[in-house]
Amino acid sequence: MAEFTMELNDEQKEVRDWLHGFAADVIRPAAAEWDEREETPWPVIQEAAKVGIYSLDFYAQQYFDQTGLGIPMAMEELFWGDAGIALSIVGTGLAAVGVLANGTEEQIGTWVPQMYGDANDVKLAAFCSSEPDAGSDVASMRTRAVYDEAKDEWVINGTKTWATNGGIANVHVVVAVVDPELGSRGHASFIVPPNTPGLAQGQKFKKHGIRASHTAEVILDNVRVPGSCLLGGKEKLDERLARARERAKAASGERVKNAAMATFEASRPAVGAMAVGTARAAYEVALDYAMTREQFGRPIIDNQGVAFQLAEMRTQIDAARLLVWRASWMAVNGKPFTAAEGSMSKLFASETAKKVTAQAIQILGGNGYTREYPVERMHRDSAIYTIFEGTSEIQRLVIARTLSGMPIR
Numbered sequence: 001m002a003e004f005t006m007e008l009n010d011e012q013k014e015v016r017d018w019l020h021g022f023a024a025d026v027i028r029p030a031a032a033e034w035d036e037r038e039e040t041p042w043p044v045i046q047e048a049a050k051v052g053i054y055s056l057d058f059y060a061q062q063y064f065d066q067t068g069l070g071i072p073m074a075m076e077e078l079f080w081g082d083a084g085i086a087l088s089i090v091g092t093g094l095a096a097v098g099v100l101a102n103g104t105e106e107q108i109g110t111w112v113p114q115m116y117g118d119a120n121d122v123k124l125a126a127f128c129s130s131e132p133d134a135g136s137d138v139a140s141m142r143t144r145a146v147y148d149e150a151k152d153e154w155v156i157n158g159t160k161t162w163a164t165n166g167g168i169a170n171v172h173v174v175v176a177v178v179d180p181e182l183g184s185r186g187h188a189s190f191i192v193p194p195n196t197p198g199l200a201q202g203q204k205f206k207k208h209g210i211r212a213s214h215t216a217e218v219i220l221d222n223v224r225v226p227g228s229c230l231l232g233g234k235e236k237l238d239e240r241l242a243r244a245r246e247r248a249k250a251a252s253g254e255r256v257k258n259a260a261m262a263t264f265e266a267s268r269p270a271v272g273a274m275a276v277g278t279a280r281a282a283y284e285v286a287l288d289y290a291m292t293r294e295q296f297g298r299p300i301i302d303n304q305g306v307a308f309q310l311a312e313m314r315t316q317i318d319a320a321r322l323l324v325w326r327a328s329w330m331a332v333n334g335k336p337f338t339a340a341e342g343s344m345s346k347l348f349a350s351e352t353a354k355k356v357t358a359q360a361i362q363i364l365g366g367n368g369y370t371r372e373y374p375v376e377r378m379h380r381d382s383a384i385y386t387i388f389e390g391t392s393e394i395q396r397l398v399i400a401r402t403l404s405g406m407p408i409r
């Protein structure tokens with residue numbers, strides 16, 4: 001087990017500084033343009049691929065970092081640059097994690113490289129779980145996967161929504177119901193390979209923030225994938241379903257649902273780290289502005305009312321980072337999340353980002369409200385953190401249920 005330390009090691013500092021340089025020199029200057037265009041920033045992703053930031057190697061290196069700080073550190077720096085562009089860069093990684101965590105070695109080797117492509121031919125991946133009637137309530141999922149034994153193929157039908165990179169991805173990871181009796185325990189994940197007939201992009205959403213990131217519906221109409229595209233394989237699925245059936249007999253449905261929710265604990269700190277990046281970016285702009293903007297013959301930070309806001313902002317950001325780092329460290333060291341510490345970190349960091357970016361607008365006054373300054377965009381962007389990967393209400397629900405063991409509604 002890696003020893004606990006509050007400091008990044010030399011190698012991590014080097015990576016952090018490299019990422020920060022890319023965020024400052026490449027991402028930040030492009031942010032306003034791609035926010036206005038509301039399109040996937042392909043040239044920036046290509047640049048990230050060229051230097052090695054958009055690559056399986058880089059993502060895997062951070063993911064398997066034994067201190068647990070690789071992913072949060074990378075997320076914070078990239079999202080400090082710009083949330084929409086950074087999500088376009090890391091969205092593939094979020095889909096790849098599904099394969100790295102649940103796939104066989106063969107599946108990882110076959111599909112994850114195709115998710116990224118290479119620097120000369122960049123590809124994307126999408127993770128499709130949410131549906132129009134199944135957002136927070138994952139157990140209501142309707143997309144169905146049925147096994148065609150004669151052909152050793154799965155046939156998938158349904159409509160997914162809100163999928164980051166949905167429809168423009170080379171590889172889609174699709175979660176579908178394989179046993180409707182088991183609620184969220186009866187779900188399985190499938191790879192939908194490039195150019196599979198029946199998969200199409202539906203509506204592309206026009207959004208409030210993170211507008212450089214593509215979000216769309218994905219329609220699955222009699223999509224046939226080979227048996228080998230079931231993540232983890234059929235044998236493992238059958239064993240898991242048999243166990244779930246046994247447990248469902250013994251426990252109430254509510255408890256089964258709780259167990260499913262707990263599996264998100266390890267991935268939520270990464271979203272918390274994205275929020276920390278956006279919050280830190282807005283705080284830095286506000287601090288700089290407060291020290292240089294003069295009113296009544298002195299810098300506005302000379303007023304306690306402004307200075308205390310900045311003190312509060314920085315304190316909240318540092319507290320958020322510590323919660324994120326703790327949860328990431330717990331995940332990598334296999335510590336049980338007995339107080340839903342992963343959800344705690346995501347809840348606190350995402351709410352902090354929304355609050356801090358609003359305070360930054362206030363400190364910049366009229367300028368903060370215009371698109372001449374980046375804090376307006378950062379505030380719009382920050383609203384996503386309290387919604388995706390589980391809303392703040394769902395985080396509170398998970399924390400409360402974990403603490404109490406009660407089926408709180």
Ligand SMILES: Cc1cc2nc3c(=O)[nH]c(=O)nc-3n(C[C@H](O)[C@H](O)[C@H](O)COP(=O)(O)OP(=O)(O)OC[C@H]3O[C@@H](n4cnc5c(N)ncnc54)[C@H](O)[C@@H]3O)c2cc1C
Nearest residue numbers: 127128129130135136162163164215387388389390391393
């Ligand atoms: C930009 C963007 C990108 C996304 N990317 C992806 C992606 O790549 N893949 C993917 O699968 N999904 C993705 N999502 C979907 C996201 O995870 C869902 O939007 C989220 O889980 C919430 O679901 P919902 O939108 O249906 O809201 P709902 O579940 O309908 O919730 C609406 C409101 O009700 C509240 N609420 C619901 N249930 C409860 C309860 N029990 N107690 C208290 N309050 C409750 C919620 O907190 C929320 O405030 C993305 C969403 C967005 C906006």
